[in-house]
Amino acid sequence: MCGIVGLFLKDKALEPQLGAMLSQMLISLSDRGPDSAGIAIYGAPSKNEAKITIQSAKPDRDFRGLEAELAKAIGTPVTIAVKSTHAVVRTTPAKIDEARETIQALRPDIRIMGAGDVVEIYKEVGLPEAVVDRFDVRKMTGTHGIGHTRMATESAVTTMGAHPFSTGADQCLVHNGSLSNHNNVRRELIREGMKFETENDTEVAAAYLSSQMAHGKNLGEALEGTLSDLDGFFTFVVGTKNGFGVVRDPIACKPAVMAETDQYVAFGSEYRALTKLPGIDNARVWEPEPATVYFWEH
């Protein structure tokens, strides 16, 4: 089953509430997937700063002293803000790739959740409410975000098997469904040089989109490609640095509802997820058409 949500704000006044709104939407779909949950939040850009969200099963051991060791190794100031099993590493954009490689060399057990100028990704095993509380997501501000609550079908119930999956800078994806040709597509993407962390089908979809966008396609064109190149059931919700997209496979058996007002565009697996959004009673509410790409950019 799985439940997915997305929220793209048009009204800046709502940005301080993004975390709270997205958390409430995701919690309302808890009974669609009790295994694990995750949220990606796109925050305000900062000129001289990029960030990496990292995760460790042993945060006390892995995060201790990392800030100083990493700063010394890359020769640039670094800050690390720890949130439970996750931490956000901030440094200058020019050093972000080097920082990422250095973290993995210094602490081999640390996993990279995602990286970019604005995105932060938090995901863990457990119900949405527990995950939201653990990472204090309700207090987060931002321009847009996506979330997922998982009922696992294609790979193990682990932190790394939780969504969102991020395979490119500021790019991430959540998925309801299951892909049947992911092994083939993964092999092709590995040949192109893409790296994979899991055996999960959704990670392949995320990497496929990253690869398409790396080849110069915009989000809409990349999503269009999923309709011919990915086989299986899918409703995808995708975030990029300044955009938000939705696509459903041509059979469209995985549910999807969208709402749009002057203040926001919202996505939910079910209408339940949208009922507490401001002005929902007067929103334009519709079911996205099968095999049709929808995307919005700031």
Add this chain to the structure above:
Amino acid sequence: MPATTLSKTAAHDPRVFDLDQLSLRELNQALHNLAPGSNETAWEVLNPKGSHSVAVGVDQPVAIDVRGSVGYYCGGMNSGSTITVHGSAGPGVGENMMSGSITIKGDASQYAGATGKGGLLVIEGNASSRCGISMKGIDIVVHGNIGHMSAFMAQSGNLVVLGDAGDALGDSIYEARLFVRGKVDSLGADCIAKEMRPEHLELLQGLLDRAGVTGVKPAEFKRYGSARTLYNFNIDNADAY
């Protein structure tokens, strides 16, 4: 109806269930506890907010007004009640309805009226994919459009669409009658356009009347049904299955 008139001061006032205050289970249990001939013939459900299974399995001829949008399976297995959803409906509205009627003032999600054996389902907005899949005697009237794979393996009953139909309408259809006023993107395997004879015009007028449709003439519709070539296996048709 304005909220100020919702009270229990007189026997004919509706019995009001606010799902912000009471659980869905309390609502459905109260509906299932109705005895034949009960005076509680009018019910009103407030704040459904996308709840699943609102008013499923009702088996008494009561009227239920749902003020807002519902989630999965609203009115499933309905037997004799008259349900009106003043909003939109999620997947599987009226699934396996036996009798009575369900009216959706907004849109309906996928597989509306699936496997329904009887009664009338009216959708005043659009219905999405698989509307009337495996219908077995239900009548469905959609004021707007319907999505792809509608009336898949439909066995009996009538599907009336005032707007357009998506791809693969009536795939592998048995004996249901499909009436579409707008365009059909494509017909599914073994579904063909058929002649509209006087008895069909009369049947369709009756369906439009029951669904409260005015200003639309039966002659504006085309009829579709089974070519009956897939009933018994024939090796020449192997590609169609």
